[in-house]
Amino acid sequence: MNNVKTWFLAALVLCPIAAQAKLNIVVTLPDCAALVREIVGDKATVTTLAQGAEDPHFVTPRPSYTRTLNQADLLVDGGAELEIGWLPPLVSGARNRDINRGGSGRVSAATGIRLLGVRTGPVDRSQGDVHAAGNPHFLLDPLRGKAVAQNLAKAVMRLDPKNASVYQQNLDAFVARLDQKLIEWHKTMTAHKGKAIVTYHSNFDYFAERYGLKVAGQLEPKPGLPPTPGHVRKLVPKAKAEKVRLVVVGSFRPTRLADFLSKQSGATTLSLPIMPTESGESKDYIGWIDRLVSEFDKALK
Amino acid sequence: MKTIYRITGLVFALCLAAGSLKAQEADKIQELQRQLQAMQKAFEEQQRAHQQQLQAMQAQIDALAGSTDKAAPKPAPSPTDVSSVTSTGSVTASAPSTASSPGTTTRLPGFKSWRPTDPLRISRGNASLDLGLTGTFTTGGSTADDIGELNPGGHDPNNRGFTVQGVEINLAGAVDPYFQGSANLNFALNRDGESFMEVEEAWLESTSLPANLQLRAGQIWSDFGRHNATHIHGWSFVDQPLAVSRLLGPDGMRNPGGRVSWLAPTPWFTELSFTVQNSGGVATSFRGGGHGHGDEAEEEVPMGFRHAENNRGVRRFSDMLVNPRLAMSYNLTDTQTILLGGSAAFGPNTSGEGGETDTQIYGADLTWRWQAKDHQRGFPFVQFQSEFMARKFEAGGFDWDEDANGGDGDGNGFVDEGILTDPGTGLPAVLAPETLSDYGVYSQLLYGFRPGWVAGMRFDYLFGKRGLYERRGLGLADNAGAIAPVGIDLERGNRFRVSPNLTWYPTEFSKVRLQYNYDDRDRIGIDHSLWLQMEMSLGAHSAHRF
Numbered sequence: 001m002n003n004v005k006t007w008f009l010a011a012l013v014l015c016p017i018a019a020q021a022k023l024n025i026v027v028t029l030p031d032c033a034a035l036v037r038e039i040v041g042d043k044a045t046v047t048t049l050a051q052g053a054e055d056p057h058f059v060t061p062r063p064s065y066t067r068t069l070n071q072a073d074l075l076v077d078g079g080a081e082l083e084i085g086w087l088p089p090l091v092s093g094a095r096n097r098d099i100n101r102g103g104s105g106r107v108s109a110a111t112g113i114r115l116l117g118v119r120t121g122p123v124d125r126s127q128g129d130v131h132a133a134g135n136p137h138f139l140l141d142p143l144r145g146k147a148v149a150q151n152l153a154k155a156v157m158r159l160d161p162k163n164a165s166v167y168q169q170n171l172d173a174f175v176a177r178l179d180q181k182l183i184e185w186h187k188t189m190t191a192h193k194g195k196a197i198v199t200y201h202s203n204f205d206y207f208a209e210r211y212g213l214k215v216a217g218q219l220e221p222k223p224g225l226p227p228t229p230g231h232v233r234k235l236v237p238k239a240k241a242e243k244v245r246l247v248v249v250g251s252f253r254p255t256r257l258a259d260f261l262s263k264q265s266g267a268t269t270l271s272l273p274i275m276p277t278e279s280g281e282s283k284d285y286i287g288w289i290d291r292l293v294s295e296f297d298k299a300l301k
Numbered sequence: 302m303k304t305i306y307r308i309t310g311l312v313f314a315l316c317l318a319a320g321s322l323k324a325q326e327a328d329k330i331q332e333l334q335r336q337l338q339a340m341q342k343a344f345e346e347q348q349r350a351h352q353q354q355l356q357a358m359q360a361q362i363d364a365l366a367g368s369t370d371k372a373a374p375k376p377a378p379s380p381t382d383v384s385s386v387t388s389t390g391s392v393t394a395s396a397p398s399t400a401s402s403p404g405t406t407t408r409l410p411g412f413k414s415w416r417p418t419d420p421l422r423i424s425r426g427n428a429s430l431d432l433g434l435t436g437t438f439t440t441g442g443s444t445a446d447d448i449g450e451l452n453p454g455g456h457d458p459n460n461r462g463f464t465v466q467g468v469e470i471n472l473a474g475a476v477d478p479y480f481q482g483s484a485n486l487n488f489a490l491n492r493d494g495e496s497f498m499e500v501e502e503a504w505l506e507s508t509s510l511p512a513n514l515q516l517r518a519g520q521i522w523s524d525f526g527r528h529n530a531t532h533i534h535g536w537s538f539v540d541q542p543l544a545v546s547r548l549l550g551p552d553g554m555r556n557p558g559g560r561v562s563w564l565a566p567t568p569w570f571t572e573l574s575f576t577v578q579n580s581g582g583v584a585t586s587f588r589g590g591g592h593g594h595g596d597e598a599e600e601e602v603p604m605g606f607r608h609a610e611n612n613r614g615v616r617r618f619s620d621m622l623v624n625p626r627l628a629m630s631y632n633l634t635d636t637q638t639i640l641l642g643g644s645a646a647f648g649p650n651t652s653g654e655g656g657e658t659d660t661q662i663y664g665a666d667l668t669w670r671w672q673a674k675d676h677q678r679g680f681p682f683v684q685f686q687s688e689f690m691a692r693k694f695e696a697g698g699f700d701w702d703e704d705a706n707g708g709d710g711d712g713n714g715f716v717d718e719g720i721l722t723d724p725g726t727g728l729p730a731v732l733a734p735e736t737l738s739d740y741g742v743y744s745q746l747l748y749g750f751r752p753g754w755v756a757g758m759r760f761d762y763l764f765g766k767r768g769l770y771e772r773r774g775l776g777l778a779d780n781a782g783a784i785a786p787v788g789i790d791l792e793r794g795n796r797f798r799v800s801p802n803l804t805w806y807p808t809e810f811s812k813v814r815l816q817y818n819y820d821d822r823d824r825i826g827i828d829h830s831l832w833l834q835m836e837m838s839l840g841a842h843s844a845h846r847f
Contacts, residue, residue, distance in 0.1 A: 051635060053675040060672050060679070061847050062638045063570040063630035070513060070564055085809075089846050092481060095564050097509035102478070143359075179351055186358055210362075225808060226678075226752060252675040 023160040026072040026099075028083050029056055030275040031139040032109045034285040035149045036076060038174040039156055043163045047072075052278040053252045057224075061086045069094035072105065074159055076152060079110025080136035107155040109148045113138055116205055137274070141206035142185065142289045146178055149285075174286075181286055185211075185293045192300045196242040198235065198267070200227070200249040200258065203274050207292065216242040219249070219257055227257045239265035246299055250274040270299050433471040435534045435838040439464045443818075443830035449492050450791075451820060451828060454541030455551035455583075456489060456533050458832050465490040466834075467533045469501070480505045485532065501532070501555070513564040523554035524562075524574045524626040525644040526664045526688045528743075530555075535845065537684075537747055538800055539816045539832045543761040544741025547792075548662060548692045550585035554646065556622060557582075570630040580615070580622040580648040586660045586692060587622055587648040588612060602777065604792035606721055606770045607699035607732050609651040611658060619659075622648040630847070640668040640847065653697020656734055664690040670847075680752040687744040694737040696768070701729035708778070716778035723775060724784045730775050739765040739793055753806045761798040768793075788824060795823040810838040 023044035027033035033048040040046060047068055050059045056078075069075065069090055077083055091099060098105030115134030138144045153171040157164040193212035197204070200219045208215050217235050219227035238244075244267045247258045251273045258269045272292055273282060282288040423430045442461040445451040449459055458464040466489060473483040484503040490496055504519030522530035528545050530553070545553055558578025565571035581588040590609040603609065615621065628642040644664040652658045665688070672682040701721045702708050708716040708729035716722050721730045745759035767789065776784035802816035818830040 051674065055677055055679070058676065058679040060638065060670065061845070062632060063572075063628075063640060063847050064632050064638070066564065066572075067570045092506070092508060093515070093564075093846075095510065095513045095515050100478075100508055176348070179355060182355065183351070183358070186362075212362075252677060254677070 023073050023156070023163075024071055025074045025076065025156070026068055027076040028059075028087060029078050030278075031285070031288075032076050032078060032148070032152070034276040034283075034288065035109075035139075035145065036152055036156070038285060039149060039153045039167050039170050041166065041170050043166055044156070044160065050275075052275065053273075055252060056082060056275070057085055059083070059086045061090050065090045066093045069099060070096050072096060072099055074105045074107065074155065075099040076107055076109060076155075078136055078139075079108030080115055080134055080138070082136035105159065107152065109152065110136065110138065111151055113144050113147060116209065117202070135202055135205055137203040138206050139285075140204060140274070140289075140292070141210045142178065142182060143210060144206065145285060145289070146175060146182075149174060149178075178286060181290065185289070188293055188297050192297070195246075195300055196239075196244045197246040197248055198239060198244050198261065199247075200253050203250060204248050207296075211296075213296075214242070216244050219247070219261070229257065229260075232257045232261050235261055236264045239267060246270050246296070248272060268299050270295060430472055430474040431840070433473075433838065433840045435467075435469045435471070435532075435836065437466040437469075437533050437834065437836045439466055439539060439832050439834040441830065441832035443828055445820070445828040445830070448830075451822075451830070452540055453543070453546035453551055455546075456487075457540040457546075458830075459492040469532060469534065475508075476505065479507060479509055481508055482506070487533075499552070513566070515562045515564075516559065517562075518559040520557050521555065521560060521576070521578070523549075523556070523558075523578060523622070523624045523646060524560060524576050525549065525554055525624055525646055525662070526690065527642065527666045527668060527686055528688065529553040534836055534838065537745060537755070537757055537804075538759055538802060539814060539834045540800075540818070542688070542741075542743035542745075542759070543763050543796055543798060544688060544690050544743050547763055548586060548690045548739060548741050549646075550583050550589070552583040554578075554584050554622070554624075555582075556580070556584055556589075558622070567629075570628075572628045574626045574628075576622075576624040576626075578622045578624070580620060584622055584648070586646075586650065586662060586694060588651050590651050602721070602787055602790075604790060605652055605694070605696040605732075605737060605768070606730070606775060606787070606790060607653050607696060609653075610699075611653050611655055611697050612651045613649065613657075619647075620649050622646060636674055637669065637671045638847070639670075640666075642666045650694065652695070653699040653732070653734065656695075656697045658695040658697040658734070660692065660694050662690060662692045664688060668847075678752045680749045680754075682747075682749040684747045684749075685745070687742070689742045690740065692737075692739045694739065696732075696735055696737050696770075698734040699732045701731070711780070713780070715780055715782045716784075718778060718780040720778050721775050721787070722778045722784050723773065724786070725774075727784075730770075730773070732770050735769055737765070737768050737793065739763070753808075755804045755806070757800075757802045757804065759798075759800045759802075761796070761800070763794075763796040765793045765795070791824070794825075797821040812836045 023040070025036055025040065025044050025046045026049065027036055027046060028049050030048055030050060030052055033046055036046050049065055049068070050056050072094075075091070077087060096105070097103060100106065115136075115138060117135040139148065149171060153167055157167050160167070189211040194214060196214045196216045197208065198217050198219065199205070199208075199215055202215075202218060202223060205215055207213070217238060219232060219235070221228060221231040239261060244265055246269075247262050247267050248270045249255055249258045249272075251271050253271075255269055255271055261267065262269045272295055273288065276282055276285060276288040282291040423432060439458045440463045441458060443451060448461065452458055456466045458466070468488040470486045470488075471483065472486075474481065476482050482505045485501040487499045487501045488496060489499075500520050502520055502522065504517050504521050507514075507516040510516060524530065526545070526549075528536075528542055529549055541553075556578040558576055560574055560576040562572055562574035565573060578584075579588075583589050590604075613620070624644065624646045626642060626644040628640060630638060630640040632638050642665070644666070646660075646662040648660060650658050650660045667685075667687050669685045670682065671684075672679065676682065704710060708720045708722065710717050716727070716729060722728065723730045741761075741763045743759060743761045745757060747755050747757045749755045771789050774786055776786040778784055798821070799819045800816055802814055804812055804814040806812045812835070814832075814834040814836075816832050816834070818828075818832070820828040820830070822828070
């Protein structure tokens, strides 16, 4: 009996140690997480803080995230200050030196990516490697997504050199699939170049830039403020003049005012996930962009 | 003999056969390898071709994008843009661009104009400081004439008319790779309209200690319960819960000190903290007894019916304010989170004239939050928070006959005015040491039913065990022989309050709140109050904790 007890206790002690052998990656948002999963496969554990359909600007800073961050070997954030409303106190309470800004276990998806809407003037030297605020929704552009995947792969390989060859293989396979799809998507969207759309918030700007769509305006009167009927009414003549075809809103947003604008200007409302979904065909990065492209294509025909 | 030869021959033949098979296999393998190599080569050729195609298309796309960019006019620089183009010593806070109305097409796609919730950052080279300013003001009135007693919190609405609850400046930043720092300076006006300034918080916190430890030192709040360590602009109600004001103090418990906290290796969030602070200052249940804003006039009858004249100073560790706390949090589901905590505070108090009088305060708190899975700006959500506190206050012995003259200092034959007297003997009261027990509880429920709108309801209840000193029928002498009975200790009388409210947040940086208070005070009666609160923040800390 004593032997059994000893083995049981030993197993209890050794289990967590064994579990820690895998690289522990924590990602703030589902779109970055989808890319990280492509690279690591099952060689690392990937935990996402914000959940699927949540508004990524306002994620509840649950105390359990402090615990999750404390255990992380690598923290991947979107960068471009999308998480500035909730992430900093969680990181400072996590007592994990490596995941602080500039630490060896911290990487921003926005590193090296050309952002839209970057202010002119001096770039703010805040706590290290983050760029000045620009539009943070850059993963809706699959070409930037490819560059981000390559950046993240480099970071992962640096922290886990043992599995670097596997990560490289996964990355190459992903890039190969993405390249194939890029050709397809380009072919599909060429037909819609120059068409005008209105978006709720500025999340689809990168997608629009990539495929030549013109963003004629936003339902929000100012970034972050909810749309008002007065402002949307003012958009109607503009939408008609620019021949706006679509009003695109994130799937977690209410569509009442979007539907109003669509009806008045002859456009269609399109409700799309701004992040990969928790299940279904848009669960991974390529599937998600594929869904966006096919929905846009269908609606713009 | 023959069998041996036959066997040898057989074996030899088998070996030959095996050998030739092996050779055949080797050939096959070589053939397959050659085929594989050829396939790989072909695949790589295809890859290269695809890459070239992609590059050509990308070049096309860029060329087209370049031409459309040139076509769109660049936005004119806004006249109110404060950010300078110099490379050193800049204040990078630009005012909202005047070209931000959606009617114009000159705005770059995705341009994010500066929002008031973005930190105001002062920086020179790589030294930077975040600056925020929050102003909280309230107007309203009450049926009570003694609003200062009705609202015992140091920053609660304090008169009929307008109250400046606080103008708070927050300065925060990274000191170096090892520490971050933050300071909160709070300006307010007391009941008489006099300005006072407090250093609410000013501390350094470590960012890279090993073993899941964290250190914070400076002017810090005690880690007691949930409400104590919150800023005015983080309150969900116009005023402070009664339990906090009475048991911890009008300003809560905050004093210079240090804290060590540890994140325990449990599968759920567990944090253990140990704080040591000065026991004087604003800690009214400890050596800071009697501190208040605008209440400088000595109260007629102090708490416990005895003056606080027993300041023994600090002679050993147990004369400090010691405050341990344990907090645990668990995600019940995807959308629900719960946090449970237990806190305690131990330290000396200055009650009475002598003896080793100490205070112990215990607290338990519960917070529960639900937020919709597909929330917008955090709405809809429901949050419940409740705290229970118990205080054991050792009141020291006190003899009201301080000058040993029978309480008759002016020699007119009657006990002087203001001396607590025993009607039975007609002499100044002699109070024996005893332990006073006080309890306080509050529960609040918040329902964010629409983006920017929160409805709230709070219940406060204070109660205590009547002490021996309250049951003796003691009264105040008036220097003419009459003794007016004091009754119960109003500093410890039972109280009940209900506060429904409605808050509107036009954006994350401003709010308007309407609150009604129904107060029921033992021996005093019922009062009604109505308050309208407004708050504005500039570049304030936009990230709040759970």
